[in-house]
Amino acid sequence: MNQNFDRAPGAGRTHSLPADPGFVATGPPGGDGQGAPLFNQREPLRQPRSLPPFSENSGDAAGEDCKRQSRPQQSANANSMSASRGCHDVDSLVKSSKLSASAPEFVPSGISPYEDTAIYDDSDSCYSEINLDEMVKEFLHHLNSSPGTFESDIEYMTGILNSCVTTDELLQDLVELIYKESTAIPNFSYTGARLCNYLSKHLAVSPPSGNFRQLLLKRCRTEYEERDVAVRGDPERQKKFHCFVLFLGELYLHLEIKSAKGPPSRAQILLTALKDMMISLFSNPVDSNLICAVKLLKLTGSILDDTWKERGQSHMEELIQRIETIVLDATCSRDVRQMLLKLVELRSSDWGRVRAAPAASNATPDNDPNYFMNEPTFYTEDGTPFTAADPEYAEKYQEILDRQDYFDEFSGENGNEESDYEDEMGPEMEEAFEHFCLESERKRKET
Structure with missing residues (x-):
């Protein structure tokens, strides 16, 4: 087989020698000596993406080939020139450099070191106002969803606030945040009032404008x-005011003010405020205002009355x-209207409070109406009931015990029940039971 046979896939089957691009073969004998190239010259390679494309007026293909052939030579010349220049500039570059091997870190020129001022601020406050807002809201919503963790979490939260809230402005922002959330979150007035009482005692910051409790009362005013x-x-404005009224009621019950003499007392200024607000609610007796007044009186009525x-x-x-x-x-x-009537009835019963009952040692049938409440009731042979309040109760009760032997009769009943159960088994039940026993024994032996 001819050695010049091209075995490349898809290649043309030719017996001519392979030629380089541009190689021209001579024609057959007797021809003009000219022939077509065996392979057409390949098209120029696609330009790299990092280089701009040639313009349309850049010349013909021959000019482009010349440019491509001249580039490597130009690049080599440029590299040699830059290398020679670099050798002469090394000493001057080292002498003028400000880099030091003993520097703590290297920061390239034109790049400023990253610094989060919200976290790594060296000012008096460790949190910005935005972070304080988010932190307080997150904590309040946590207390709203898990009020049982109040005692275990409040000390930790107060410690964070003491380290962050150190200025008058931040303290006012804190008071405003707690006030808004306590009057906006449903059913949070109780926990919010407890939180305010704790912070009024344990928050360290106390600027000239007032401490936490004073600023809170000023905001409520x-x-x-x-x-x-x-x-x-409008209904939305009334709803907001009603939430404030209930929060103020809880604040009156929980906010304690230290006294120089005796135990802490309640804020008396809130006592007057609650009375005035109930008068305002009753001055416009629509349903929403009346319902709010009923809730407030159920909450604080007994304390206010006393x-x-x-x-x-x-x-x-x-x-x-x-x-x-x-x-x-x-x-x-x-x-x-029915709610109002129930409220009047509640107040007439001393707000549902039950006074202490007499001690068990001092209780007698005369001073305790429930003295015989838990004693059993018996009936005589003719059907007349008698209880422990009857003078002859003890004697008759003993006669009943003597006449009836509960333990013997109970054991006798059990025996009768067993015999009755045996008598109730008829022939069919006995036959079925025997068949069941035999079948069970057979299966046990097979296994």
């Missing part, structure tokens, strides 16, 4: 002064009279 407008506002009685004031009687007048004259709904 702003809302308190708008009460007459709020009770007549405090006013100790001072010889009749504010509670005046409020009850207003409620009775509203029940008769106001155009409130039937359900709200």
